[in-house]
Amino acid sequence: MRNFTNVHDIGDLRTAVAEALEVKANRFGYKNLGENKTLLMLFFNSSLRTRLSTQKAAMNLGMNVMVLDVNQGAWKLETERGVIMDGDKPEHLLEAIPVMGCYCDVIGVRSFARFESKADDYEEKIINQFIRYSGRPVFSMEAATRHPLQSFADLITIEEYKTVERPKVVMTWAPHPKALPQAVPNSFAEWMNAAGYDFVITHPHGYELAPEFVGNAKVEYDQDKALEGADFVYAKNWSAYMDPNYGKVISTDRSWTVTAEKMALTNNAYFMHCLPVRRNMIVSDDVIEGPRSLVIPEAANREISAQVVLKRILEGLQK
Amino acid sequence: MRNFTNVHDIGDLRTAVAEALEVKANRFGYKNLGENKTLLMLFFNSSLRTRLSTQKAAMNLGMNVMVLDVNQGAWKLETERGVIMDGDKPEHLLEAIPVMGCYCDVIGVRSFARFESKADDYEEKIINQFIRYSGRPVFSMEAATRHPLQSFADLITIEEYKTVERPKVVMTWAPHPKALPQAVPNSFAEWMNAAGYDFVITHPHGYELAPEFVGNAKVEYDQDKALEGADFVYAKNWSAYMDPNYGKVISTDRSWTVTAEKMALTNNAYFMHCLPVRRNMIVSDDVIEGPRSLVIPEAANREISAQVVLKRILEGLQK
Amino acid sequence: MRNFTNVHDIGDLRTAVAEALEVKANRFGYKNLGENKTLLMLFFNSSLRTRLSTQKAAMNLGMNVMVLDVNQGAWKLETERGVIMDGDKPEHLLEAIPVMGCYCDVIGVRSFARFESKADDYEEKIINQFIRYSGRPVFSMEAATRHPLQSFADLITIEEYKTVERPKVVMTWAPHPKALPQAVPNSFAEWMNAAGYDFVITHPHGYELAPEFVGNAKVEYDQDKALEGADFVYAKNWSAYMDPNYGKVISTDRSWTVTAEKMALTNNAYFMHCLPVRRNMIVSDDVIEGPRSLVIPEAANREISAQVVLKRILEGLQK
Structure with missing residues (x-):
C-alpha cells in the first residue's frame, strides 16, 4: 500500500480485518518493520484520539515519530504560481511539502473541511497536494471528506x-x-x-x-x-x-x-x-x-486500524 | 505500586531512598522494564522541570513517551451526568479518560489547584477521576494539593x-x-x-x-x-x-x-x-x-524520583 | 567538538564535508553513539526545517529527543543580579539553564536576533549563556548572528x-x-x-x-x-x-x-x-x-549537517 485515504486503498476488507485481529493479538510482533523509519504526523487541526492512537501504533511498529502542530490557519501556504508573495503567506506549498518529505519516511496528515469552498473540500485539495508533492506515502488522519482510520x-x-x-x-x-x-x-x-x-x-x-x-x-x-x-x-x-x-x-x-x-x-x-x-x-x-x-x-481499535495501515505502508517501502 | 499521589504510596522511605541512590548510580540498568510500555504525560498546566525530568526518567527505563498539552482551561470536560452538552464542553470525562487509558500503559497528570472551589481542590477531583476511570496506573506530576515527585x-x-x-x-x-x-x-x-x-x-x-x-x-x-x-x-x-x-x-x-x-x-x-x-x-x-x-x-534529583516511581509502577504491571 | 556555533568549531572543511558524505551514505551506521544520550531542542523561535531535520539526525544516531517550545517572548528569564523579581520574569537564567542541563546530554538552541539591542544580538548573549551555564555541549539551531547548520x-x-x-x-x-x-x-x-x-x-x-x-x-x-x-x-x-x-x-x-x-x-x-x-x-x-x-x-542536507555536528559532539562526550 502506498497511500491511505479511503476504503479502496485497503483492498479486500476480510483480509484487512483478519490482519487487524492478528495485529491486535500481537502488537509488538512487527517491530523490525519500523526500524530506522520515521513517521511525520502533521496536524492542521487539533486531535486527541488520532494523535495518541496513531503515535502508539507507530511506536508498536518500532518507528520514530515526529509531531508537527500547525496552528489552525496560522501557517498559510501559497498554492498558486505567479503570485508576488508579499502578503501573509510566507511559504509556497511547492517548497514546504517536498521539504517535509525529506525528513521522514511516511506522512500522516489531518486537515478538516474548511467550509470555505465545497469544491476545495470535496476535491481533497490539501491531502492530495501532500500525495503529489511530498515524495512519501501519505495517509489521512481525517481529511476534508473522509476519516478512514x-x-x-x-x-x-x-x-x-x-x-x-x-x-x-x-x-x-x-x-x-x-x-x-x-x-x-x-x-x-x-x-x-x-x-x-x-x-x-x-x-x-x-x-x-x-x-x-x-x-x-x-x-x-x-x-x-x-x-x-x-x-x-x-x-x-x-x-x-x-x-x-x-x-x-x-x-x-x-x-x-x-x-x-x-x-x-x-x-x-x-x-x-x-x-x-x-x-x-x-x-x-x-x-x-x-x-x-x-x-x-x-476508540481502542483506533490503535489497531492505524497499525495495520502503517504496517502495510512499511511493507510497501520494503519492496 | 499502582498509583503515586502521596507519601504513603511509596511505602518505607529508607527503602525508597536506597532504591533512588541505586537508580542514580545505574540509570540505564532497567531499560528492559519499559520495553513496549508507553507513558502518557498529560499537562493541564505548563511545566519545565517536571516535563523534562519525567520524560528523561521514562526514557532511561526504555519507555515510549507521549506528551499531551491541554491548554489551560481550553479543554473543558463535562463531569456531571444528565447535562445537555450544548455549551462549551465538547466531551465528558467518562469518555475522555478511559480513551486516553486505551493508548498507554501509565498516565502522569499535572493539574494544579484552581482556587475556584477549596473542596474540589482538596478532594483532588481531577487526578482521582483519572485513577478511577482510566484503567491505568496514574501518578501525580503535581496535583491540587501535593507535588510528591x-x-x-x-x-x-x-x-x-x-x-x-x-x-x-x-x-x-x-x-x-x-x-x-x-x-x-x-x-x-x-x-x-x-x-x-x-x-x-x-x-x-x-x-x-x-x-x-x-x-x-x-x-x-x-x-x-x-x-x-x-x-x-x-x-x-x-x-x-x-x-x-x-x-x-x-x-x-x-x-x-x-x-x-x-x-x-x-x-x-x-x-x-x-x-x-x-x-x-x-x-x-x-x-x-x-x-x-x-x-x-x-532539581537534578527530579529525574531520579520520577525514575523510581515509574520503575515501581512498571514492576507492578509485570505481576 | 564541544560546542557548535560557527565555522571555526567544525575545523577543517574538507574533512567535515567528507564526513558528511559518509554519513549521508550510511545514516544509521552510528546508532550506538547516541544510545542513552538525550538531546534537548529548545526553541525560542518557531521552526519547521530545523526542528524536523535536527530531530531526524538525532534519531539516526540513536539519541532520545526532547523538544521544548518557549513561546516567543512568553518565557522571560531575568538575567541581572540584584533585581527584586516581583515583575513578569518568573525565573532567573542562572537557575533555568543549569536545570535544563541536568536532564539532557546535548542542548540545541534557537534564538533569533531581537533587534532590540544590536550589542546584545551581536554578542550572542543568549546562546553564550547556555554555553556558559548549562554544563552541556551546546549547538546553534540559528542564533542571533549565525545559522551554521x-x-x-x-x-x-x-x-x-x-x-x-x-x-x-x-x-x-x-x-x-x-x-x-x-x-x-x-x-x-x-x-x-x-x-x-x-x-x-x-x-x-x-x-x-x-x-x-x-x-x-x-x-x-x-x-x-x-x-x-x-x-x-x-x-x-x-x-x-x-x-x-x-x-x-x-x-x-x-x-x-x-x-x-x-x-x-x-x-x-x-x-x-x-x-x-x-x-x-x-x-x-x-x-x-x-x-x-x-x-x-x-534542505535535505540539513539532516546531514545536523547529524555530523551531533556525531562529533557525541564523540566528544566519549573522551
Whole structure:
C-alpha cells in the first residue's frame, strides 16, 4: 500500500480485518518493520484520539515519530504560481511539502473541511497536494471528506461484536450545537457499503450526504422506522452538505437524540460513536454508559486500524 | 505500586531512598522494564522541570513517551451526568479518560489547584477521576494539593547531604507577587513528617496550612527563631489556605526573604527551593548562588524520583 | 567538538564535508553513539526545517529527543543580579539553564536576533549563556548572528554539485516585506570565505553586512555585474545592519528579484535559498522550479549537517 485515504486503498476488507485481529493479538510482533523509519504526523487541526492512537501504533511498529502542530490557519501556504508573495503567506506549498518529505519516511496528515469552498473540500485539495508533492506515502488522519482510520476501526469493532454474517447497521444523524464536517459519516458510509452490510442512513430532510458516499445505502427519514431491527446504531452529527446550506447547522432537533426508548426499537443493538460525543445531544447518559455501548472498544481499535495501515505502508517501502 | 499521589504510596522511605541512590548510580540498568510500555504525560498546566525530568526518567527505563498539552482551561470536560452538552464542553470525562487509558500503559497528570472551589481542590477531583476511570496506573506530576515527585526528590537530596541522622529541617514561607498553590509546602510537610526529621514550619499569621499536612510539625511564627540551628532551610511561597482567604495573597512582607543574615542564624544550613524561584523575593542572590545552595542538585534529583516511581509502577504491571 | 556555533568549531572543511558524505551514505551506521544520550531542542523561535531535520539526525544516531517550545517572548528569564523579581520574569537564567542541563546530554538552541539591542544580538548573549551555564555541549539551531547548520548544509550542497575546484559563488540580497535577521547571510559568508571559493556579495547600498562576516569577499553593488560567470547564486533577504537602520527594511526594490533574465547572466548557475522563500519577491517561479534549482537537495542536507555536528559532539562526550 502506498497511500491511505479511503476504503479502496485497503483492498479486500476480510483480509484487512483478519490482519487487524492478528495485529491486535500481537502488537509488538512487527517491530523490525519500523526500524530506522520515521513517521511525520502533521496536524492542521487539533486531535486527541488520532494523535495518541496513531503515535502508539507507530511506536508498536518500532518507528520514530515526529509531531508537527500547525496552528489552525496560522501557517498559510501559497498554492498558486505567479503570485508576488508579499502578503501573509510566507511559504509556497511547492517548497514546504517536498521539504517535509525529506525528513521522514511516511506522512500522516489531518486537515478538516474548511467550509470555505465545497469544491476545495470535496476535491481533497490539501491531502492530495501532500500525495503529489511530498515524495512519501501519505495517509489521512481525517481529511476534508473522509476519516478512514476511524471507519476502519469501526469496521473492526462491528466484526468483533456482530452475531450474524450481515448485520443491520443504522447510521443516524443526531443534533449538535456546532457545524461539523461530513468526513466521519461519509467515510462510515463508504466502508459499510464496501462491507456489504444491511446499511441504513437516517437524518432529517436537508441533511442528505453526497451521493458518492450514500451509494447503495437505504436512506430513511423516519428515525424510528430506520432503527427497527438494527444490530448496530452509529450516531453522528454532521452539517448540511446540500447547497445552499453547505457547512451549516439547519436543525438541532433533539427528538433525534439516541435514547433508551430509541434503542428499544432495535434488535438489542450495540451503540457506536466515534467520540468526542456531546451527551444528551447525540446520546443519553444511560445509552452511552450501558452494557451495549461500544464507544470505548471502538476508540481502542483506533490503535489497531492505524497499525495495520502503517504496517502495510512499511511493507510497501520494503519492496 | 499502582498509583503515586502521596507519601504513603511509596511505602518505607529508607527503602525508597536506597532504591533512588541505586537508580542514580545505574540509570540505564532497567531499560528492559519499559520495553513496549508507553507513558502518557498529560499537562493541564505548563511545566519545565517536571516535563523534562519525567520524560528523561521514562526514557532511561526504555519507555515510549507521549506528551499531551491541554491548554489551560481550553479543554473543558463535562463531569456531571444528565447535562445537555450544548455549551462549551465538547466531551465528558467518562469518555475522555478511559480513551486516553486505551493508548498507554501509565498516565502522569499535572493539574494544579484552581482556587475556584477549596473542596474540589482538596478532594483532588481531577487526578482521582483519572485513577478511577482510566484503567491505568496514574501518578501525580503535581496535583491540587501535593507535588510528591518534588518532595521525594527533596528527601533524596536531604539524605545525600545530611550529616546527622535526624537533621533539623525548616520550611519557611517567603513572599511572592502571585497566588501560588499549597501543593509544594503541603507535600514537603507530608514527606518530612513521614521521614521523622526535626521539622519546623514558619510563616506569617494567616498562612497556616491544612492540619492534615502540618501533622506533628512545629509551627513557629517567628522566622528568626525557627531558623536557629536549622540544618536545611526550605523556602517556598504559598497562598493562604484558611478561609475566607483561600487562594489569596495576604502578605508580601519582604522581611521574610531568605538572606545571608537569616542563614547566619542556622547551623550553616543548606538552602533548598523547588524552583522556579524569584530572586530577592524568596531568596537573595548570594544565598542561592552560595556554596550551601542545593537548588541544582535538588532539581537534578527530579529525574531520579520520577525514575523510581515509574520503575515501581512498571514492576507492578509485570505481576 | 564541544560546542557548535560557527565555522571555526567544525575545523577543517574538507574533512567535515567528507564526513558528511559518509554519513549521508550510511545514516544509521552510528546508532550506538547516541544510545542513552538525550538531546534537548529548545526553541525560542518557531521552526519547521530545523526542528524536523535536527530531530531526524538525532534519531539516526540513536539519541532520545526532547523538544521544548518557549513561546516567543512568553518565557522571560531575568538575567541581572540584584533585581527584586516581583515583575513578569518568573525565573532567573542562572537557575533555568543549569536545570535544563541536568536532564539532557546535548542542548540545541534557537534564538533569533531581537533587534532590540544590536550589542546584545551581536554578542550572542543568549546562546553564550547556555554555553556558559548549562554544563552541556551546546549547538546553534540559528542564533542571533549565525545559522551554521544551514551554512554547513549549503557547503555540502555546493561540494556535491560543483564542477570546478573553486566555483564562483554569489550571494545576492533580494526583497522581502519583513525585517529579517542577518544570521543566514552572515553565516553563509563566513563559511564561503572559509571554503576559499570565489565569493561575491551583492546588495543595494545600505545593506552592508558586518565587516567580520564580509571578510575578504568582494562586495559588488551592481547585481548584474556580480552575477556574471557565477556557478552558484545564493539569494537571501536581510534587514539593514548599519546604524541607524539596524534591523530595518530600507528597500523592497523588486529589480533585485532573481529571475530567468538574471540567471542568464551567470555561468548556468545553480540557484540556492535556505527556505522558506517568498516567490516572485526573492525568486521567480520558473527559476526556483527549474532544473538548476537546488533548494530541495539543500534542505535535505540539513539532516546531514545536523547529524555530523551531533556525531562529533557525541564523540566528544566519549573522551
